[in-house]
Amino acid sequence: MTDPFGRTIDYLRISVTDRCNERCLYCMPEGYKGWAQKADHLSAEQLVAIAAAAARLGFRKFRLTGGEPLIRADFLDIARGIGALPGLHSLGVSTNGLKLAPLAADLARAGVRSVNVSLDALDPARYRRITGGDLAQVLAGIRAAQAENLFVKLNCVLMRGVNEEDYRPLIHLSAELGAPLRFIELMPLSSTDLLTEKNFLSVVELRRRLDAESPLEPLSDYRPGHGPARYWRDRATGAHLGFIGALTTSDFCASCNKLRLTADGKLRPCLGRHGELDLKAALASGSPEALESLLARAIAEKPENHEFTDNYQPARPMTAIGG
Ligand code: SAM
Ligand code: SF4
Secondary structure, eight states: OBOTTSOBOOEEEEEOOSOOSOOOTTTSOTTOOOOOOGGGSOOHHHHHHHHHHHHHHTOOEEEEESSOGGGSTTHHHHHHHHHTOTTOOEEEEEEOSTTHHHHHHHHHHHTOOEEEEEOOOSSHHHHHHHHSSOHHHHHHHHHHHHHTTOEEEEEEEOOTTTSGGGHHHHHHHHHHHTOOEEEEOOOSOSOOTTOSTTTOOOHHHHHHHHHHHSOEEEOTTOOSSSSSOEEEEETTTOOEEEEEOTTTOTTGGGGOOEEEEOTTSEEESOTTSOOOEEOHHHHHHTOHHHHHHHHHHHHHTOOSSOOTTTTOOOSSOHHHHOO
Protein backbone atom coordinates (compact mmCIF):
# COMPACT_ATOMS: atom_id res chain seq x y z
CA MET A 1 0.00 0.00 0.00
CA THR A 2 1.19 3.51 -0.63
CA ASP A 3 0.62 6.57 1.52
CA PRO A 4 -0.43 10.00 0.22
CA PHE A 5 3.23 10.83 -0.48
CA GLY A 6 3.84 7.81 -2.70
CA ARG A 7 5.79 5.84 -0.11
CA THR A 8 5.24 2.09 0.03
CA ILE A 9 4.22 1.13 3.58
CA ASP A 10 4.95 -2.52 4.24
CA TYR A 11 6.74 -2.55 7.59
CA LEU A 12 5.03 -2.85 10.97
CA ARG A 13 6.94 -2.34 14.20
CA ILE A 14 5.07 -3.96 17.04
CA SER A 15 5.69 -3.06 20.65
CA VAL A 16 4.83 -6.06 22.80
CA THR A 17 5.35 -4.34 26.16
CA ASP A 18 6.18 -0.90 27.54
CA ARG A 19 8.17 -2.47 30.37
CA CYS A 20 11.91 -2.87 30.48
CA ASN A 21 14.68 -4.50 32.47
CA GLU A 22 17.03 -1.57 31.77
CA ARG A 23 16.57 2.15 32.22
CA CYS A 24 18.55 3.92 29.54
CA LEU A 25 19.30 7.57 30.24
CA TYR A 26 17.79 8.76 26.94
CA CYS A 27 14.72 6.55 27.00
CA MET A 28 13.32 6.22 30.48
CA PRO A 29 12.64 9.17 32.78
CA GLU A 30 14.25 8.80 36.22
CA GLY A 31 11.90 6.96 38.59
CA TYR A 32 9.44 6.26 35.76
CA LYS A 33 6.39 4.43 37.03
CA GLY A 34 3.92 5.14 34.27
CA TRP A 35 3.72 1.55 33.06
CA ALA A 36 0.53 0.50 31.39
CA GLN A 37 -1.40 -2.07 33.40
CA LYS A 38 -0.98 -5.64 32.20
CA ALA A 39 -4.65 -5.64 31.30
CA ASP A 40 -4.00 -2.80 28.83
CA HIS A 41 -1.46 -4.84 26.92
CA LEU A 42 -2.68 -6.67 23.86
CA SER A 43 -2.63 -10.44 24.15
CA ALA A 44 -0.42 -12.60 21.93
CA GLU A 45 -3.52 -13.57 19.92
CA GLN A 46 -4.50 -9.93 19.41
CA LEU A 47 -1.00 -8.97 18.32
CA VAL A 48 -0.90 -11.83 15.83
CA ALA A 49 -4.40 -10.93 14.58
CA ILE A 50 -3.25 -7.37 13.85
CA ALA A 51 -0.10 -8.61 12.14
CA ALA A 52 -2.23 -11.00 10.06
CA ALA A 53 -4.52 -8.14 9.02
CA ALA A 54 -1.44 -6.12 8.08
CA ALA A 55 -0.07 -9.06 6.07
CA ARG A 56 -3.34 -9.25 4.13
CA LEU A 57 -2.89 -5.57 3.25
CA GLY A 58 0.61 -6.24 1.95
CA PHE A 59 2.84 -5.73 5.00
CA ARG A 60 5.84 -8.03 4.62
CA LYS A 61 8.29 -6.88 7.29
CA PHE A 62 7.66 -7.08 11.00
CA ARG A 63 9.77 -6.13 13.99
CA LEU A 64 8.99 -6.89 17.61
CA THR A 65 10.14 -4.27 20.05
CA GLY A 66 9.18 -2.52 23.27
CA GLY A 67 10.14 -1.63 26.04
CA GLU A 68 12.15 -4.81 26.21
CA PRO A 69 10.32 -7.43 24.15
CA LEU A 70 12.20 -10.43 25.52
CA ILE A 71 10.85 -9.95 29.05
CA ARG A 72 7.35 -10.82 27.90
CA ALA A 73 6.59 -14.38 29.07
CA ASP A 74 4.65 -15.29 25.92
CA PHE A 75 7.10 -13.63 23.55
CA LEU A 76 7.81 -16.84 21.64
CA ASP A 77 4.08 -17.38 21.00
CA ILE A 78 3.92 -13.92 19.43
CA ALA A 79 7.05 -14.53 17.35
CA ARG A 80 5.82 -17.96 16.20
CA GLY A 81 2.41 -16.56 15.23
CA ILE A 82 3.89 -13.77 13.15
CA GLY A 83 6.70 -15.97 11.85
CA ALA A 84 4.07 -18.25 10.27
CA LEU A 85 2.19 -15.50 8.39
CA PRO A 86 1.92 -16.04 4.64
CA GLY A 87 4.05 -13.76 2.49
CA LEU A 88 6.32 -12.81 5.39
CA HIS A 89 9.59 -11.32 4.20
CA SER A 90 11.30 -10.65 7.50
CA LEU A 91 10.74 -10.88 11.22
CA GLY A 92 13.18 -9.04 13.45
CA VAL A 93 13.49 -8.21 17.12
CA SER A 94 14.94 -5.10 18.77
CA THR A 95 16.40 -5.89 22.16
CA ASN A 96 18.81 -4.65 24.78
CA GLY A 97 20.33 -8.14 24.63
CA LEU A 98 20.18 -8.98 28.35
CA LYS A 99 17.97 -12.03 27.80
CA LEU A 100 19.23 -12.89 24.35
CA ALA A 101 21.72 -15.65 25.22
CA PRO A 102 19.19 -18.06 26.74
CA LEU A 103 16.56 -17.27 24.10
CA ALA A 104 18.56 -17.13 20.87
CA ALA A 105 17.89 -20.73 19.79
CA ASP A 106 14.16 -20.42 20.53
CA LEU A 107 13.97 -17.14 18.60
CA ALA A 108 15.56 -18.76 15.56
CA ARG A 109 13.14 -21.69 15.82
CA ALA A 110 10.21 -19.28 16.12
CA GLY A 111 11.07 -17.71 12.75
CA VAL A 112 13.02 -14.65 13.86
CA ARG A 113 15.77 -13.90 11.35
CA SER A 114 17.40 -10.72 12.61
CA VAL A 115 18.12 -9.05 15.91
CA ASN A 116 18.99 -5.42 16.56
CA VAL A 117 20.90 -5.10 19.80
CA SER A 118 21.33 -1.79 21.61
CA LEU A 119 24.95 -1.33 22.59
CA ASP A 120 25.94 2.17 23.67
CA ALA A 121 29.28 1.43 25.33
CA LEU A 122 31.93 -1.25 25.58
CA ASP A 123 33.26 -0.08 28.88
CA PRO A 124 31.32 -2.15 31.46
CA ALA A 125 31.04 0.67 34.01
CA ARG A 126 29.89 3.15 31.39
CA TYR A 127 27.46 0.62 29.95
CA ARG A 128 25.95 0.19 33.41
CA ARG A 129 25.81 3.94 33.98
CA ILE A 130 23.92 4.50 30.73
CA THR A 131 21.58 1.51 30.84
CA GLY A 132 21.66 0.00 34.32
CA GLY A 133 22.47 -3.36 32.71
CA ASP A 134 25.32 -5.88 32.55
CA LEU A 135 27.52 -5.61 29.46
CA ALA A 136 28.86 -9.17 29.66
CA GLN A 137 25.32 -10.55 29.38
CA VAL A 138 24.66 -8.46 26.27
CA LEU A 139 27.89 -9.54 24.59
CA ALA A 140 27.08 -13.17 25.35
CA GLY A 141 23.64 -12.59 23.83
CA ILE A 142 25.11 -11.18 20.62
CA ARG A 143 27.41 -14.16 20.21
CA ALA A 144 24.61 -16.61 20.96
CA ALA A 145 22.41 -14.94 18.35
CA GLN A 146 25.15 -15.16 15.74
CA ALA A 147 25.74 -18.79 16.62
CA GLU A 148 22.06 -19.37 15.72
CA ASN A 149 22.62 -17.61 12.37
CA LEU A 150 20.50 -14.65 13.38
CA PHE A 151 21.58 -11.53 11.52
CA VAL A 152 22.76 -9.07 14.19
CA LYS A 153 22.92 -5.30 13.92
CA LEU A 154 24.22 -3.10 16.70
CA ASN A 155 22.56 0.19 17.70
CA CYS A 156 24.41 2.93 19.49
CA VAL A 157 22.77 6.19 20.57
CA LEU A 158 25.00 9.23 20.13
CA MET A 159 25.52 11.24 23.31
CA ARG A 160 28.08 14.02 23.40
CA GLY A 161 30.24 13.78 26.48
CA VAL A 162 28.68 10.49 27.57
CA ASN A 163 29.85 7.62 25.36
CA GLU A 164 32.09 9.23 22.72
CA GLU A 165 35.10 7.20 23.85
CA ASP A 166 33.20 4.03 22.97
CA TYR A 167 32.59 4.74 19.28
CA ARG A 168 35.97 3.49 18.06
CA PRO A 169 35.93 0.29 20.18
CA LEU A 170 32.38 -0.34 18.96
CA ILE A 171 33.55 -0.02 15.35
CA HIS A 172 36.24 -2.60 16.01
CA LEU A 173 33.70 -4.95 17.59
CA SER A 174 31.37 -4.44 14.64
CA ALA A 175 34.16 -5.42 12.24
CA GLU A 176 35.15 -8.42 14.33
CA LEU A 177 31.58 -9.69 14.49
CA GLY A 178 30.67 -8.74 10.93
CA ALA A 179 27.64 -6.98 12.45
CA PRO A 180 26.66 -3.56 11.04
CA LEU A 181 26.80 -0.79 13.65
CA ARG A 182 24.28 2.03 13.49
CA PHE A 183 24.77 5.37 15.20
CA ILE A 184 21.47 6.97 16.18
CA GLU A 185 20.92 10.66 16.89
CA LEU A 186 19.12 11.47 20.11
CA MET A 187 15.44 12.07 19.50
CA PRO A 188 13.13 14.02 21.82
CA LEU A 189 11.15 10.94 22.76
CA SER A 190 11.20 11.16 26.49
CA SER A 191 11.45 13.73 29.21
CA THR A 192 14.83 12.72 30.63
CA ASP A 193 17.60 15.09 31.73
CA LEU A 194 19.85 13.70 29.03
CA LEU A 195 17.82 15.04 26.14
CA THR A 196 19.46 18.44 25.89
CA GLU A 197 21.21 20.39 23.12
CA LYS A 198 24.44 19.91 25.06
CA ASN A 199 24.28 16.11 24.72
CA PHE A 200 23.14 16.12 21.13
CA LEU A 201 25.74 14.91 18.62
CA SER A 202 24.70 14.86 14.98
CA VAL A 203 25.46 11.97 12.66
CA VAL A 204 27.06 14.48 10.27
CA GLU A 205 29.56 15.60 12.88
CA LEU A 206 30.35 12.03 13.91
CA ARG A 207 30.78 10.88 10.32
CA ARG A 208 33.17 13.75 9.57
CA ARG A 209 35.14 12.95 12.67
CA LEU A 210 35.36 9.23 11.93
CA ASP A 211 36.24 9.90 8.30
CA ALA A 212 39.10 12.19 9.35
CA GLU A 213 40.51 9.44 11.61
CA SER A 214 40.04 6.60 9.13
CA PRO A 215 38.44 7.06 5.67
CA LEU A 216 34.84 6.02 5.12
CA GLU A 217 33.39 5.06 1.76
CA PRO A 218 29.67 5.41 1.05
CA LEU A 219 27.69 2.21 0.52
CA SER A 220 24.79 3.72 -1.41
CA ASP A 221 23.07 0.43 -2.24
CA TYR A 222 23.64 -1.34 1.06
CA ARG A 223 20.40 -1.71 3.06
CA PRO A 224 20.68 -4.63 5.45
CA GLY A 225 17.45 -3.80 7.29
CA HIS A 226 14.35 -1.91 6.39
CA GLY A 227 15.07 1.16 8.43
CA PRO A 228 16.30 4.66 7.63
CA ALA A 229 20.05 4.14 8.15
CA ARG A 230 22.48 5.29 5.46
CA TYR A 231 25.66 3.23 5.36
CA TRP A 232 29.39 3.80 4.99
CA ARG A 233 32.27 1.33 5.18
CA ASP A 234 35.25 1.98 7.40
CA ARG A 235 38.13 1.13 5.06
CA ALA A 236 40.59 0.26 7.80
CA THR A 237 38.45 -2.33 9.59
CA GLY A 238 35.80 -3.15 6.98
CA ALA A 239 33.05 -2.30 9.50
CA HIS A 240 29.72 -1.31 7.99
CA LEU A 241 28.50 1.81 9.73
CA GLY A 242 24.94 3.08 9.53
CA PHE A 243 23.92 6.60 10.48
CA ILE A 244 20.38 7.38 11.60
CA GLY A 245 19.96 11.11 11.74
CA ALA A 246 16.29 11.82 12.27
CA LEU A 247 16.95 15.41 13.26
CA THR A 248 19.65 16.48 10.84
CA THR A 249 19.02 14.45 7.67
CA SER A 250 16.81 16.71 5.53
CA ASP A 251 15.12 13.93 3.54
CA PHE A 252 14.98 11.50 6.48
CA CYS A 253 11.24 10.87 6.11
CA ALA A 254 11.26 10.46 2.32
CA SER A 255 11.90 6.73 2.56
CA CYS A 256 9.66 6.02 5.54
CA ASN A 257 7.98 2.64 5.08
CA LYS A 258 6.43 1.90 8.45
CA LEU A 259 3.61 2.05 10.94
CA ARG A 260 4.01 1.44 14.65
CA LEU A 261 1.73 -0.49 16.98
CA THR A 262 1.97 0.28 20.70
CA ALA A 263 1.64 -2.43 23.33
CA ASP A 264 -1.72 -1.00 24.39
CA GLY A 265 -3.20 -1.23 20.93
CA LYS A 266 -2.65 2.16 19.28
CA LEU A 267 -1.49 2.48 15.69
CA ARG A 268 0.95 5.29 15.21
CA PRO A 269 1.45 6.63 11.70
CA CYS A 270 4.61 8.54 12.73
CA LEU A 271 7.05 8.23 15.64
CA GLY A 272 7.59 11.97 15.66
CA ARG A 273 3.95 13.06 15.84
CA HIS A 274 1.27 12.51 18.44
CA GLY A 275 -1.47 11.07 16.22
CA GLU A 276 -2.69 7.55 17.11
CA LEU A 277 -5.60 5.31 16.12
CA ASP A 278 -7.09 2.99 18.73
CA LEU A 279 -7.52 -0.63 17.65
CA LYS A 280 -9.19 -1.88 20.82
CA ALA A 281 -12.80 -1.56 19.59
CA ALA A 282 -11.93 -3.26 16.31
CA LEU A 283 -10.24 -6.07 18.23
CA ALA A 284 -13.26 -6.45 20.50
CA SER A 285 -15.55 -6.64 17.49
CA GLY A 286 -13.57 -9.64 16.22
CA SER A 287 -13.81 -8.28 12.71
CA PRO A 288 -10.67 -8.71 10.61
CA GLU A 289 -12.07 -6.13 8.14
CA ALA A 290 -12.28 -3.52 10.91
CA LEU A 291 -8.57 -4.05 11.66
CA GLU A 292 -7.66 -3.83 8.00
CA SER A 293 -9.63 -0.65 7.60
CA LEU A 294 -7.86 1.02 10.56
CA LEU A 295 -4.47 -0.05 9.22
CA ALA A 296 -5.39 1.44 5.85
CA ARG A 297 -6.54 4.63 7.59
CA ALA A 298 -3.24 4.90 9.48
CA ILE A 299 -1.40 4.65 6.15
CA ALA A 300 -3.66 7.33 4.68
CA GLU A 301 -2.95 9.54 7.70
CA LYS A 302 0.82 9.26 7.49
CA PRO A 303 2.25 12.77 7.57
CA GLU A 304 5.02 13.78 5.19
CA ASN A 305 7.48 14.60 7.99
CA HIS A 306 8.04 14.20 11.71
CA GLU A 307 7.85 17.21 14.02
CA PHE A 308 11.01 16.56 16.04
CA THR A 309 12.63 19.83 15.01
CA ASP A 310 9.50 21.82 15.91
CA ASN A 311 10.05 21.94 19.66
CA TYR A 312 8.35 18.53 19.84
CA GLN A 313 7.22 17.58 23.36
CA PRO A 314 6.81 13.82 23.84
CA ALA A 315 3.42 12.81 25.22
CA ARG A 316 4.64 9.37 26.18
CA PRO A 317 8.19 8.08 26.58
CA MET A 318 9.88 5.91 23.98
CA THR A 319 9.32 2.76 26.06
CA ALA A 320 5.58 3.38 25.85
CA ILE A 321 5.58 3.87 22.08
CA GLY A 322 8.00 1.20 20.92
CA GLY A 323 11.37 1.94 19.40
N1 SAM B 1 14.62 -2.37 24.49
C1 SAM B 1 15.00 -2.56 23.14
C2 SAM B 1 16.30 -1.88 22.82
O1 SAM B 1 16.81 -1.16 23.68
O2 SAM B 1 16.82 -2.08 21.73
C3 SAM B 1 13.95 -2.12 22.14
C4 SAM B 1 13.23 -0.84 22.40
S1 SAM B 1 14.24 0.63 22.34
C5 SAM B 1 13.05 1.86 22.72
C6 SAM B 1 14.55 0.74 20.56
C7 SAM B 1 15.66 1.68 20.17
O3 SAM B 1 15.28 3.00 20.49
C8 SAM B 1 17.00 1.43 20.85
O4 SAM B 1 18.00 1.26 19.87
C9 SAM B 1 17.23 2.67 21.65
O5 SAM B 1 18.58 2.96 21.73
C10 SAM B 1 16.44 3.70 20.85
N2 SAM B 1 16.06 4.88 21.62
C11 SAM B 1 15.37 4.95 22.77
N3 SAM B 1 15.21 6.23 23.16
C12 SAM B 1 15.81 7.00 22.23
C13 SAM B 1 15.99 8.40 22.05
N4 SAM B 1 15.52 9.29 22.94
N5 SAM B 1 16.66 8.83 20.97
C14 SAM B 1 17.14 7.94 20.06
N6 SAM B 1 17.00 6.62 20.17
C15 SAM B 1 16.35 6.14 21.24
FE1 SF4 C 1 14.73 -0.28 27.80
FE2 SF4 C 1 15.40 -0.24 25.22
FE3 SF4 C 1 14.49 1.97 26.46
FE4 SF4 C 1 16.85 1.06 27.09
S1 SF4 C 1 16.23 1.81 25.06
S2 SF4 C 1 15.27 1.73 28.55
S3 SF4 C 1 16.61 -1.10 26.91
S4 SF4 C 1 13.36 0.14 26.06
